[in-house]
Amino acid sequence: EPEVTQTPSHQVTQMGQEVILRCVPISNHLYFYWYRQILGQKVEFLVSFYNNEISEKSEIFDDQFSVERPDGSNFTLKIRSTKLEDSAMYFCATPRPGQGGIWNNEQFFGPGTRLTVL
């Protein structure tokens, strides 16, 4: 099965600091998503990114968040000034290529980055 990798696996930071979470999605994919999961709660959509641009974002994805594709393969999620409530698991995901398009194919999730804000 194709693999999505994320680094770091665990990040501990002080409130107010900037963090950058990295994702390497399935090769040659143009679409990817970021989700977060606060401990014990459901997975929430943050943002979708297509061809180097944000295509959709949720209410959670405010000005503190940004996504980039700094090179041909890596994608990053940056939180500029972390808050205690940003502590969560952050997942990136890409859809399986197929005839159904992005609306009718499952997504492959990375193992996640656990962010702890102190």
Added chain:
Amino acid sequence: SQQGEEDPQALSIQEGENATMNCSYKTSINNLQWYRQNSGRGLVHLILIRSNEREKHSGRLRVTLDTSKKSSSLLITASRAADTASYFCATVPRNYGGSQGNLIFGKGTKLSVKP
């Protein structure tokens, strides 16, 4: 925004028994998917059912979809201790309005299968 709700929130059964989890949602969908998450780990896709399908099977998994009731069920037959995990339903909203295929997750059912 759409929210999926699974029930039960937690389910404890003995190995060999069947486990049934339900999911309800609120808006029109392209498809509904079920994912599994082991404690503290990533999500693994289990099965996808399109809005024009009513039932789907994959190994020991059986999924049903009732779009008139906006509900779905996941049945795991002959459960094993290794099935212990959290199970989430996720919907892809119908793609008018600019939805880009992002998943809307429910709160999950925590399944415990005792040996």
